[in-house]
Amino acid sequence: VEETGLLDAHPSNGVFAVSATSSGILWMFDDAGRLYGSGDGASNWLPTGFVLGSAPNPTKSIALAAGVGSVVWLAANDGGLKKSTNSGASFSAVSGSGLPAGQTVTLVATNPHDVSAATQHIIASVASVAACDAVTGVCPIYVSADGGASWSAANIAGAKPFAGTLQRLTAVAYGPGTTVYALYGEPNSIGTYLLSSSDNGATWSVPGAGQYGS
Secondary structure (H helix, E strand, O other): OOOEOOOOOOOOOOOEEEOOOOOOOEEEEOOOOEEEEEOOOOOEOEEEEEEOOOOOEOOEOOEEEEOOOOOEEEEOEOOOEEEEOOOOOOOEEOOOEOOOOOOOEEEEEEOOOOOOHHHOOEEEEEOOOOOOOOOOOEOOEEEEOOOOOEOEEOEEOOOOOOOOOOEEEEEEEEOOOOOEEEEEEEOOOOEEEEEEEOOOOOEEEOOOOOOOOO
């Protein structure tokens, strides 16, 4: 991977996204909060023109996710969930029905198998104190099946109760079709554990023992 075009070399924040529908398209934040895009598989980078209000911070999780075509998603932490329709040049707050306003969104993920922006499946993990259960520490996960036009809260079965925590998704990986796996918890206190979904994140459960290879 080359760094030609980056004003701030060797970014260490780890916030990047790769398009699953357009070959060689990537986006990445540098450590000053500037967003860059590459159209040649990361050999060269150009600034999109978008800059975060503050530099990426390990204690303030943000995330990028590639949509279909020129769509890019940004989980901007206390900046909420944002969407770009111009390859990251600008972002607007997502206001689809069913997604409460003013949420702290720490992770966003998109199904790489989707080929239409109108039917894109999106997962957004929330870590707002007011939205999380104070007794169990379980924070909501929101999902959309129509490119962010509407949202619903996912059903999280078997989440481990840890009072006073803010349990949220910290990593998401898609399997075949509508299968999704994720790490959920609070990494700086209780750690994380595995959740799985067979319906694009609409329902989650803790995988049972002895499932490897089955």
